[in-house]
Amino acid sequence: MAASALSAAIRITRGPRGQPGDPKPGSPAAPAPTRGFTLDVAFEVPAGITILFGPSGSGKSTILSAIAGLSRPDAGRVALGDDVWFDSSRGIDRPTHRRAVAFVFQSLALFPHMNARLNVAYGIDRRVPRGERARQALAMLERMKVRHVAEQRPATLSGGEAQRVALARAFATSPRIALLDEPFSALDRDLRRELCADVRGAVSELGIPAIMVTHHRNEARMMGDRVLLLGEGRIRAQGPPDEILPEAAPPEGGRRAILDDMVETPLEREIGT
Numbered sequence: 001m002a003a004s005a006l007s008a009a010i011r012i013t014r015g016p017r018g019q020p021g022d023p024k025p026g027s028p029a030a031p032a033p034t035r036g037f038t039l040d041v042a043f044e045v046p047a048g049i050t051i052l053f054g055p056s057g058s059g060k061s062t063i064l065s066a067i068a069g070l071s072r073p074d075a076g077r078v079a080l081g082d083d084v085w086f087d088s089s090r091g092i093d094r095p096t097h098r099r100a101v102a103f104v105f106q107s108l109a110l111f112p113h114m115n116a117r118l119n120v121a122y123g124i125d126r127r128v129p130r131g132e133r134a135r136q137a138l139a140m141l142e143r144m145k146v147r148h149v150a151e152q153r154p155a156t157l158s159g160g161e162a163q164r165v166a167l168a169r170a171f172a173t174s175p176r177i178a179l180l181d182e183p184f185s186a187l188d189r190d191l192r193r194e195l196c197a198d199v200r201g202a203v204s205e206l207g208i209p210a211i212m213v214t215h216h217r218n219e220a221r222m223m224g225d226r227v228l229l230l231g232e233g234r235i236r237a238q239g240p241p242d243e244i245l246p247e248a249a250p251p252e253g254g255r256r257a258i259l260d261d262m263v264e265t266p267l268e269r270e271i272g273t
Contacts, residue, residue, distance in 0.1 A: 003047040003207045004081025006177055010066045011075045012039045012059075039063070039233040045177075045209045049200065051220040052213045053245065054230030060213040064179045067211070068103050069096035080176055080209075102175035104183045108166040110154040116141060116165045117150040123173040140172040141165070144198060160191045167195075171202050178203060178210040184219065192216070196223050217245050 015036045039059040052060040065071040067078055069085065072093060078086040085094045110119050120137035128136070141147045144164040154162055163183060170178060180199070184192040200223060203210045214220050220227055220241055227244040229237040237244050 048225035102170035
């Protein structure tokens with residue numbers, strides 16, 4: 001059966017906010033007011049990996065949070081196929097635990113008191129017998145190439161091992177959509193490349209939509225089936241990675257490996273990536 005596509009229309013407005021201890025507005029010592037922010041986007045995400053790409057503060061992580069149900073939009077609608085998760089006009093706001101979402105944060109959020117096997121088994125449906133949950137957890141650790149750390153706690157894992165355990169936990173939940181918020185940002189280039197291939201394989205195997213936030217152009221090109229380019233809370237462009245984030249010409253001196261993530265397209269320069 002074909003995977004359901006996610007459709008989302010999200011509007012969130014945040015007013016200007018001061019810092020704790022600031023003088024009252026209007027007083028001579030009050031700082032200049034900061035500009036508010038409005039996120040206003042509408043898009044669809046079919047099966048495969050969609051990249052959210054844009055400068056810091058453009059709304060990428062806010063979009064993931066709204067889809068997962070961790071924050072409530074001021075207005076809009078979020079649905080996976082015919083299954084409506086949020087609809088402001090109808091008063092629908094399904095809680096996170098009923099959205100079948102796998103969310104991998106930058107911080108990984110592994111339970112420090114549990115070993116890797118128990119971390120992965122934690123997200124599996126409790127109606128599944130304990131022995132079967134353990135078997136599924138080990139199988140997913142094997143799928144993510146970290147079966148050997150099953151009995152270790154997070155504090156003893158390398159950065160790459162911890163990331164693989166977090167991904168195993170996310171995919172073991174049989175999600176209907178995966179949300180990845182800069183999951184590889186703390187890893188070196190070679191490990192990011194290896195994990196990109198593993199995540200693409202897992203998403204393809206599950207046949208689900210996935211949305212990934214990244215600041216790395218090459219990672220976006222490697223991972224994405226499509227790209228949504230954001231700027232100031234709006235979608236400025238969308239399409240295949242090769243069109244939205246074309247490969248830069250080799251820099252003089254053959255230093256592409258160092259500079260390729262730094263070369264911007266004219267549209268990227270315009271929106272400030």
